Ligand SMILES: NC(=O)C1=CN([C@@H]2O[C@H](COP(=O)(O)OP(=O)(O)OC[C@H]3O[C@@H](n4cnc5c(N)ncnc54)[C@H](O)[C@@H]3O)[C@@H](O)[C@H]2O)C=CC1
């Protein structure tokens with residue numbers, strides 16, 4: 021990609037930009053906008069172009085990444101629409117706005133994609149789900165290549181984007197809440213907060229790697245830890261009696277139903 025405009029330098033826009041910078045991209049190729057530009061000072065110090073002028077940012081860009089809230093997106097699209105050209109690519113990270121709605125309501129003349137990364141994109145540890153119109157055949161590989169530098173990528177149907185948002189993007193918060201709870205348990209059994217957090221977080225990372233690298237079902241790895249009549253199975257069963265898995269599944273469904 022030549023020049024990239026990130027419209028909306030908030031939580032996700034900044035995380036995506038930081039992730040791209042870690043790939044070694046020339047910071048001068050990136051232009052990030054938000055209204056209160058002073059919040060973008062750390063990016064500016066790294067050589068990224070920052071500002072509040074969306075039109076200026078998109079006029080100079082080959083790829084436009086839209087990282088704003090749905091209501092803000094509608095206003096911004098009406099502001100920039102007349103300045104877009106046919107060969108520009110728009111990637112929307114906006115939750116809950118389908119490709120069909122983007123074309124019908126935003127009247128986008130350019131090629132458009134949706135991408136759903138999560139905030140671990142900052143560390144190149146996201147998983148990004150990408151969707152495109154069935155008729156869009158060009159540029160898929162270059163969009164996939166860009167997000168592949170920030171973690172694994174899955175190309176999915178656009179109607180799966182709500183599910184991708186919940187499992188992947190909201191999922192960061194769900195996993196962090198597990199880590200926080202484990203830390204609190206760790207403090208109760210004697211660790212100070214710092215060590216309890218370190219152990220809880222690294223253990224979650226290790227568990228994830230066991231699944232990702234070994235390709236095993238989580239329960240296969242759980243079987244290796246649960247000594248008969250041992251302490252792990254007692255803890256696990258107590259968690260399940262308290263509704264651990266059920267709470268998580270119900271939370272995922274609640275988030276999903278809210279997007280829908
Ligand atoms: N935070 C997350 O983990 C994820 C968020 N998303 C989606 O990405 C989008 C952005 O989310 P966040 O980064 O969390 O929101 P945010 O509110 O932190 O960021 C949006 C940014 O856009 C800026 N903005 C608003 N109006 C603007 C304008 N006219 N011109 C330029 N900038 C403007 C805001 O000042 C803000 O900094 C949302 O649609 C969200 O649902 C998607 C995946 C993950």
Ligand SMILES: O=C(O)[C@@H]1CCC=N1
Nearest residue numbers: 115185186189190191
């Ligand atoms: O909570 C939200 O609405 C957005 C969608 C995914 C992450 N943040």
